[in-house]
Amino acid sequence: MSTDTRHTHDTRPRPFDLDAGWQLHPQVSVRPERFGALLYHFGTRQLSFLKSPKLLAVVDRLATSPSAHGACVAAGVVPAELPSYRSALATLAASQMIRERTDR
Amino acid sequence: MSATATLPLVDRFEHGLDAPICLTWELTYACNLACVHCLSSSGRRDPRELTTAECKAVIDELERMQVFYVNIGGGEPTVRRDFWEILDYATSHHVGVKFSTNGSRIDAAAARRLAADDYVDVQISVDGATPDVNDAVRGEGSYATAVQAMRHLADAGMRGFKLSVVVTRHNVGQLDDFKALADRFGAQLRLTRLRPSGRGADVWDGLHPTADQQRTLYDWLLAHGDQVLTGDSFFHLSAYGDPLPGLNLCGAGRVVCLIDPIGDVYACPFAIHESFLAGNVRGDGGFARVWGESELFTRLREPQTGGACRACAHYDTCRGGCMAAKFFTGLPLDGPDPECVEGYGEAALAGVDPMATPKPGMDHSRRSRVQSGPVPVTIGRRPDRACETSPLAASAAGRGGH
Numbered sequence: 001m002s003t004d005t006r007h008t009h010d011t012r013p014r015p016f017d018l019d020a021g022w023q024l025h026p027q028v029s030v031r032p033e034r035f036g037a038l039l040y041h042f043g044t045r046q047l048s049f050l051k052s053p054k055l056l057a058v059v060d061r062l063a064t065s066p067s068a069h070g071a072c073v074a075a076g077v078v079p080a081e082l083p084s085y086r087s088a089l090a091t092l093a094a095s096q097m098i099r100e101r102t103d104r
Numbered sequence: 105m106s107a108t109a110t111l112p113l114v115d116r117f118e119h120g121l122d123a124p125i126c127l128t129w130e131l132t133y134a135c136n137l138a139c140v141h142c143l144s145s146s147g148r149r150d151p152r153e154l155t156t157a158e159c160k161a162v163i164d165e166l167e168r169m170q171v172f173y174v175n176i177g178g179g180e181p182t183v184r185r186d187f188w189e190i191l192d193y194a195t196s197h198h199v200g201v202k203f204s205t206n207g208s209r210i211d212a213a214a215a216r217r218l219a220a221d222d223y224v225d226v227q228i229s230v231d232g233a234t235p236d237v238n239d240a241v242r243g244e245g246s247y248a249t250a251v252q253a254m255r256h257l258a259d260a261g262m263r264g265f266k267l268s269v270v271v272t273r274h275n276v277g278q279l280d281d282f283k284a285l286a287d288r289f290g291a292q293l294r295l296t297r298l299r300p301s302g303r304g305a306d307v308w309d310g311l312h313p314t315a316d317q318q319r320t321l322y323d324w325l326l327a328h329g330d331q332v333l334t335g336d337s338f339f340h341l342s343a344y345g346d347p348l349p350g351l352n353l354c355g356a357g358r359v360v361c362l363i364d365p366i367g368d369v370y371a372c373p374f375a376i377h378e379s380f381l382a383g384n385v386r387g388d389g390g391f392a393r394v395w396g397e398s399e400l401f402t403r404l405r406e407p408q409t410g411g412a413c414r415a416c417a418h419y420d421t422c423r424g425g426c427m428a429a430k431f432f433t434g435l436p437l438d439g440p441d442p443e444c445v446e447g448y449g450e451a452a453l454a455g456v457d458p459m460a461t462p463k464p465g466m467d468h469s470r471r472s473r474v475q476s477g478p479v480p481v482t483i484g485r486r487p488d489r490a491c492e493t494s495p496l497a498a499s500a501a502g503r504g505g506h
Binding site: 027029031033034035038040042043045047 | 116121122123125170172173198200202222223225264
């Protein structure tokens with residue numbers, strides 16, 4: 001293969017602020033897939049995967065929601081699922097796929 | 105459940121994606137070098153090469169399919185007169201470009217141009233950390249050329265470009281030196297596997313790492329995995345124990361493919377042979393139809409049997425290894441990889457008739473070289489071999505080692 005994927009397991013996610021506003025990094029492209037989506041960061045040249053359509057729905061709503069928590073709720077994430085979505089978002093933040101908005 | 109992918113999505117990817125994640129696009133078979141292991145047997149330009157307009161049409165398709173980036177190679181892609189035009193067209197249509205070059209056309213001006221474009225990445229090919237080891241494979245003076253290109257890129261402020269190395273028996277002891285060389289220019293090291301494809305089939309026996317060297321390589325990759333790229337090319341070594349970083353699957357026809365200079369679409373860059381030819385971008389429906397509907401790619405996306413390997417405890421990690429490596433060494437596709445860490449491949453190779461191994465589908469090697477030295481078993485098939493003056497030629501001549 002020649003995809004040169006580098007996964008994010010080597011970066012330790014920092015605590016993720018669900019109450020902050022977040023957005024996709026402007027250099028990231030999202031390609032919806034049956035399993036969720038592929039993300040490619042043109043700056044870091046890294047590939048990531050969203051492993052469920054619901055996570056894609058969360059990411060899609062980040063920029064227009066006041067907080068990441070709000071984006072999760074709007075995408076239909078129930079409270080019991082929140083910890084795993086928070087950790088998923090932390091991983092995306094650690095690899096610069098999403099970043100905190102500075103608008104609050 | 106973890107909602108993002110820290111785990112490989114192997115099961116989903118094995119069934120293929122609607123579009124490749126990325127693909128390799130060899131823009132030309134023309135090359136000013138004649139590397140002994142060239143996997144596309146490049147040298148002379150093919151008169152049927154895609155025109156500028158046809159290349160742009162391919163890029164339009166890739167944009168519609170949301171292919172994030174293309175790995176452009178050759179041959180030496182920069183010898184195409186429209187190279188920069190194609191590059192600019194791709195990046196302005198949201199298709200990122202990573203191109204491989206021997207560096208001969210990367211002067212100071214080209215380096216400045218590349219450094220200014222966020223959507224372009226460059227891979228400089230070097231196959232030895234010293235001139236002697238490199239030039240034996242890539243040709244006299246090619247090390248100096250590559251280092252000069254890296255210096256231009258570094259001077260232009262380009263960071264994180266790639267130093268791309270095919271790991272061989274002769275350079276596997278230089279991994280730390282390669283890393284230091286990359287660091288010196290602010291580059292990132294990329295190591296890939298030597299495949300018995302193209303002219304590589306002629307030299308593979310004498311040039312591919314030994315079993316002991318493979319183990320050393322695996323340990324080195326585990327220790328440096330987060331700092332080097334591999335194009336996932338060593339997933340067959342994951343059978344040693346911990347999986348190496350990456351997808352760890354054969355992506356041929358599932359998540360990657362190759363478009364060759366004349367528009368032929370193959371399952372992967374290492375499989376230029378009619379057995380892996382899925383179609384041509386010039387046909388009705390273009391590349392998208394080949395990717396989506398070709399009989400070959402459909403078959404590759406079906407569950408694979410795993411054959412004899414299925415019974416092996418390592419099958420889940422190595423998945424039988426590299427399809428192209430098996431094919432061109434004459435091994436069955438559902439059998440072990442020739443470099444199987446359990447040694448099953450080596451045992452299987454012993455039973456292969458060297459004259460009966462499949463020959464590359466295209467050969468654009470230059471014919472200017474004069475044959476000398478011991479007569480290789482491949483004479484007649486490839487009378488224009490470039491390796492006769494190389495110390496590797498003797499080991500390339502026969503496949504009797506196994």
